[in-house]
Amino acid sequence: MRRAVVLLSLVLLAPGLAAVSASNAPVVFLRDGLVVGVSGSAEATWTTSTIVQAGDTAFLSVACEACTTVLSLDGTELFAGTGSVTDVRPLEVAGSLNFELQFGTSETAEVSFLTSTLAASTQRPQPTDAPFTTLDVTGPGIDWWGGQLDRPRGDLGTAQRVIFQPSHDTDGYVLVNLSEPGWLDLVERAGDGRTVLDVRLHEGSSEVNLDVQWSEGDGMRWARLAVGLGQRVLVQASTAYPTATSAVDLVAHPAQGELRLLEDSNEGFLLVGHGGDRTVVDVRGSEVFTLTPITPTTLRVEHLVDGAWLQNAVFEISNSTTVWPLPNAVALRFTCGSPSCGAVGQVRDYGDVGSGHDAPNALDVTSNLVLNGTLVGFLPLNGSAEGHLVRAVHDVADVLPIHIDAWEDSVHLLSVTVHAPGGAVVVDLVPLDPTTGLIDEEARRTITMNEEDSISTQVGRGTHLLRLSVPDSNTTLAEPWGNALATLNYSVTITHVVIDEGEQPWFPPNETAQVWGERVRWILGFSLLIPAFGFALMQRKRVRLSKTIAMQRALLSRISSRLDAGREPKLERRDLRRALDAVAMLDFDEACSGWGTPEVSYRTSGIALACWRLDPRLAEHDGERLLIGLSNNGASWEVVALRLDAPLGEAVNIVSVEPRFHHRGEEVFLDTLGANSVTFLTVELERGPTYVDVEINGLVEGRPQASRATESLVLGVQEDE
Numbered sequence: 001m002r003r004a005v006v007l008l009s010l011v012l013l014a015p016g017l018a019a020v021s022a023s024n025a026p027v028v029f030l031r032d033g034l035v036v037g038v039s040g041s042a043e044a045t046w047t048t049s050t051i052v053q054a055g056d057t058a059f060l061s062v063a064c065e066a067c068t069t070v071l072s073l074d075g076t077e078l079f080a081g082t083g084s085v086t087d088v089r090p091l092e093v094a095g096s097l098n099f100e101l102q103f104g105t106s107e108t109a110e111v112s113f114l115t116s117t118l119a120a121s122t123q124r125p126q127p128t129d130a131p132f133t134t135l136d137v138t139g140p141g142i143d144w145w146g147g148q149l150d151r152p153r154g155d156l157g158t159a160q161r162v163i164f165q166p167s168h169d170t171d172g173y174v175l176v177n178l179s180e181p182g183w184l185d186l187v188e189r190a191g192d193g194r195t196v197l198d199v200r201l202h203e204g205s206s207e208v209n210l211d212v213q214w215s216e217g218d219g220m221r222w223a224r225l226a227v228g229l230g231q232r233v234l235v236q237a238s239t240a241y242p243t244a245t246s247a248v249d250l251v252a253h254p255a256q257g258e259l260r261l262l263e264d265s266n267e268g269f270l271l272v273g274h275g276g277d278r279t280v281v282d283v284r285g286s287e288v289f290t291l292t293p294i295t296p297t298t299l300r301v302e303h304l305v306d307g308a309w310l311q312n313a314v315f316e317i318s319n320s321t322t323v324w325p326l327p328n329a330v331a332l333r334f335t336c337g338s339p340s341c342g343a344v345g346q347v348r349d350y351g352d353v354g355s356g357h358d359a360p361n362a363l364d365v366t367s368n369l370v371l372n373g374t375l376v377g378f379l380p381l382n383g384s385a386e387g388h389l390v391r392a393v394h395d396v397a398d399v400l401p402i403h404i405d406a407w408e409d410s411v412h413l414l415s416v417t418v419h420a421p422g423g424a425v426v427v428d429l430v431p432l433d434p435t436t437g438l439i440d441e442e443a444r445r446t447i448t449m450n451e452e453d454s455i456s457t458q459v460g461r462g463t464h465l466l467r468l469s470v471p472d473s474n475t476t477l478a479e480p481w482g483n484a485l486a487t488l489n490y491s492v493t494i495t496h497v498v499i500d501e502g503e504q505p506w507f508p509p510n511e512t513a514q515v516w517g518e519r520v521r522w523i524l525g526f527s528l529l530i531p532a533f534g535f536a537l538m539q540r541k542r543v544r545l546s547k548t549i550a551m552q553r554a555l556l557s558r559i560s561s562r563l564d565a566g567r568e569p570k571l572e573r574r575d576l577r578r579a580l581d582a583v584a585m586l587d588f589d590e591a592c593s594g595w596g597t598p599e600v601s602y603r604t605s606g607i608a609l610a611c612w613r614l615d616p617r618l619a620e621h622d623g624e625r626l627l628i629g630l631s632n633n634g635a636s637w638e639v640v641a642l643r644l645d646a647p648l649g650e651a652v653n654i655v656s657v658e659p660r661f662h663h664r665g666e667e668v669f670l671d672t673l674g675a676n677s678v679t680f681l682t683v684e685l686e687r688g689p690t691y692v693d694v695e696i697n698g699l700v701e702g703r704p705q706a707s708r709a710t711e712s713l714v715l716g717v718q719e720d721e
Helices: 010-016 473-477 511-551 555-564 569-583 588-595
Strands: 027-031 034-040 045-052 057-063 068-073 076-082 085-090 095-102 107-116 133-135 160-164 172-178 182-191 196-203 206-210 215-217 220-227 231-238 246-254 260-264 268-274 278-282 287-293 297-305 308-317 321-323 331-336 340-349 383-390 397-404 411-419 425-430 445-449 452-459 462-469 487-500 600-603 607-613 624-632 637-645 654-658 662-664 667-673 677-685 691-700 703-708
Touching: 034 045, 057 068, 057 076, 057 095, 076 085, 095 107, 107 160, 107 182, 107 246, 133 246, 160 172, 172 182, 172 246, 182 196, 196 220, 220 231, 231 246, 260 278, 268 278, 268 331, 287 308, 297 340, 308 321, 383 397, 383 462, 397 487, 411 425, 411 462, 425 452, 445 452, 462 487, 555 569, 555 588, 569 588, 569 654, 569 677, 588 607, 588 624, 588 677, 607 691, 624 637, 624 667, 624 691, 637 677, 654 662, 654 667, 667 677
Parallel strands: 133 172
Antiparallel strands: 027 034, 034 107, 045 095, 057 085, 057 107, 068 076, 068 095, 160 246, 172 231, 182 220, 182 246, 196 206, 196 231, 215 220, 260 268, 268 340, 278 331, 287 321, 287 340, 297 308, 297 331, 383 487, 397 462, 411 452, 411 487, 425 445, 425 462, 600 607, 607 624, 624 677, 637 667, 637 691, 654 677, 662 667, 691 703
16 A cells, blocks of 8 residues: 655755745644745745656645745746645656745745545445445554544544535545454545545445544544444535545444553553553452543453453443452453543552551461461551442452460450441451360450440450441342442551460470480570680781781782783782782781882871772673772761762762672771771773762761872773883
8 A cells, every 4th residue: 555645844944945045935834744834024935846656646725825836846846826726736757856945925824735645536435346445454553543542543543535525516535444343544634624524334235324433623624433344434525615635534443352451650550542452460468450441441340260252241431430359360351442442540459457458357266277367467566447338349358367376275355446437337346266166155345336326345365357348238239230239438547455464385394305405505505606616716927928928028029020920810800909909907007018108198197098990800790990098096987978070070889898898889988987997999980981089978977078199090001102
């Protein structure tokens, strides 16, 4: 199918513009991809062109006072006129169709310039044996209506266009069908407003008039209708005037697609799509969905229960509509049944006591879940919780457990206060025997309340039940599922008082347990001393290594020499990590002498900084590896961060730190720098910056303080430089 062409779209403007000076170049105003206005000064010229085929029809309409319009095909002039002009003509040969607009004075010209690919007939097609044109249905991802639910976009997609020229005694016709069942969009792009468009449906030997609902806006009108298998659409253009003109676009879409499910900023979602589109939404626990339309919308809702889609309900949404999932439903499927659909969806949970699930309406009191106290949704002792009796989903009763963990033979007083302002509620407090799980009928309490009331009873340890129900349960269960019945919201407050603590269980140990208990204590005692011995050995090694470093000079140069001799870099990195730990035991000046002369050093009254650039072969990530030493001779620093800043503006990114301090971007977080402490660490940077400045920030006695080296460390310099 050959695509209909909008000659004055943005795509065609750039290559087709005539050479004009920058000072008097016309200004083009676009609407939905079509030119509706061209403003120019006197003697300004605006042109555009496109390739046409033989059999196309050109439609030209210009409204102005003193402009000149010229239409030509491959250099041959077809039409020329001054002022407001209209021209419709068939094109007998293919070529380059050129449109030129010359301004005689400063003004704005209203322009419509289109071509068509469908030919209108002046003979009325009959339901049988009439020639028709087949429109291909657009493929996935082609959405002509875009994000606007109530109007088409300027992008034509795979539309075809027909240009009608009816008169008072002659009508224009076009008959089309779709390559498969789908939706047909009709958009009147341009015309003089004198044309009446009627739509009829052919099926077999019958013809049916369609009551098409046309929408209008921005100089266009449009409609969408469903077309089934074996059906054809007849568009008739008529007028009561001597002549009239109308350009109509036709484009077909699939009958079924995917409703777009978009997240909403208010913790909800947006359903956006068109006729036949569908989407699936998961249902988790006790969720209910509220849909509020943003355009006239009809949705079909299906519930996925045990692998089958149930309840083919249809909602014509004119205001907020609530969808209650069926019991055990795991998903909802929404299908758009109107030309366009748009709704804001909100999801809320009607679960009880914050469990995310609806409390059961009945429970076997002999269940092990009750006896073991492992039920979900327990009411808090000495606290409050909220629940809901949702009549719309036949939720007529909630059974809520109360668990008391106490000693044997203990006695407790439970006081339950229920506040239910939505209507009467039956409250049943059911104590259970902790051993058998049977109901203690003597301690059981039941009342019917209308607003707020309390009941109390004495119970033992274990799990007990509180059942709340509506008095008219049979009436509620007789209503259809999801009917708009009022929800009874309630809150429960539990007050728990220990009357008798009971007896604490005690079991005397046997002789074997006593003997082995003593042995185990000795074994555990010696086991706990093992880490102390290990720590002492490690400390001894650290002291020896620190003394060795203090006696050496230019240790970093020795490392480079060993690497030159062929030693593996990972072995040198391991020794360097050990040295970092040991050198912290030395005086800062001794430690600096052991490493060698710093490339950057800085001292204040309390802080000393020193920095060395390490041999590039010590880098683990092909970056720049630095050695940095810090000494604090003053008060303790807190919330300490070491910052490496590039003074020339490059980005600094730290990729690794030894020892393993937390780092991000250009900062290393040291936490605390104690008084009279020495810290050494290595930092590896991504290659890129030429210079870096070393800076330390923190809090001293609760006040911000910073120290920054006065000179920058030069990076990227080779050893022989």
